[in-house]
Amino acid sequence: MDFYKSEPKVLLAVDCIIFGFNGESLEILLIKRGFDPERGKWSLMGGFVQPDESPEGAASRVLKKLTGLENVYMEDCGIFGDPNRERNGRVVSLAYFALIDTHQYEHIISDEYEAHWFPLTTYPELIFDHQQMIDKAKRELRTKAALYPILFELLPEKFTIPQIASLYECVYNIELDKRNFSRKLLASDLIIKLKEKDKENSKKGAFFYRLNTEIYREKIMSFLRYLPGWSMDE
Amino acid sequence: MDFYKSEPKVLLAVDCIIFGFNGESLEILLIKRGFDPERGKWSLMGGFVQPDESPEGAASRVLKKLTGLENVYMEDCGIFGDPNRERNGRVVSLAYFALIDTHQYEHIISDEYEAHWFPLTTYPELIFDHQQMIDKAKRELRTKAALYPILFELLPEKFTIPQIASLYECVYNIELDKRNFSRKLLASDLIIKLKEKDKENSKKGAFFYRLNTEIYREKIMSFLRYLPGWSMDE
């Protein structure tokens, strides 16, 4: 039964790039390590894959431990396994990015970890190759979000069109014509208008919308516009 | 120095989804296992990550061992680590897809492995979760190729426009208007016309082209058309 006895084993870790959007800027959640090695330095939240769990499971566990959140959108976004990436022995790390709405992030158990949100434009130096992980996660996020409407995962249930627009502006570091953006989005049938208005950010107030989950599920699987009338599931 | 002594180690494998295009159909390269466990069954080519190599390194090594090819386009496309995915103990496997031109595939060391190309439409049942790996690789290939011109990696140095068109048709399972496709491609400046013609596939003959590697390198990093005038590197 033990066919692979002679094969080498490695320590397998997961690290989470946790993206959050507060309405103004795109941010990542970092922790100040309270444990060795590299105690006291800033890093991504991570952990080791346990014998009874899958890597995704480990990533979810780690995320929940830090934020208290479950059922969060996560996606693996890279394998970091250079033999010398950690000085303290061989660790292969699987990077996952998570998209959360920062407003849900109240019930944080941050007593245990010294966690802090940083804007993606300025954050402290990080240990190991965590900087590269963030870069990779950013690229993956941009690529994926160009085809699939995953950025909605960063917004609360009720959101306004100006909010989404500014989210896209943050992610791609561009300026959008909000008027055209709004129309394009409405034409996709992805969002449903609500009666309420958000009066926080303007005098006139912007209508709230919610996701049309049916269309969303459809589009999240087939948003490719490069090829004529083609959908992912064939 | 030994901070992680108490953490569990796992066997870490790589499995390669090797895509090839022969001008007619998109195929994958499978091997008939000549070793236990699951001896005699069809599977992806794989191997274990060694202490002195990165996972990408392991994937390249495995690919080279089977095909003799080096410097092949590869990309990780999924982490398969369900605790019960193998009956013979815990193995986490990292899936990589490779794109190769089947015509380069002559110097195969297939004595050691019983390898065979199968069309993506019909191939034998596979061990473990290799079927899911192929599904994932297909999805990733489609997503990536919708934004970046990676499908050229499947073609020989000299190729014709009808060849690329039929490749896209294979990958996305669609029919293209070859006339419009041709113009669109030429407009991108990605390819350079050669003097020669390929007379194999038609009486008139189709001109050969080669990649404009400069434009290629540029586009492979920024082919997103979803957002106005935006490039990946900011």
Place this chain on the structure above:
DNA sequence: GCAAAAGTGTTTTTCTTACACCCATGG
């Protein structure tokens, strides 16, 4: 000379972009 694939020209339609202008409202 005809069948078959390659490739060009042209029209139609659809999508993007730019921007003028109206709307609602808190101060």
Place this chain on the structure above:
DNA sequence: CCATGGGTGTAAGAAAAACACTTTTGC
């Protein structure tokens, strides 16, 4: 009553799609 962001209308321009038609050549 006006400054401010939210939102609609509209017209110009670009890109995609559809398709008629010409080119080349092996048989």
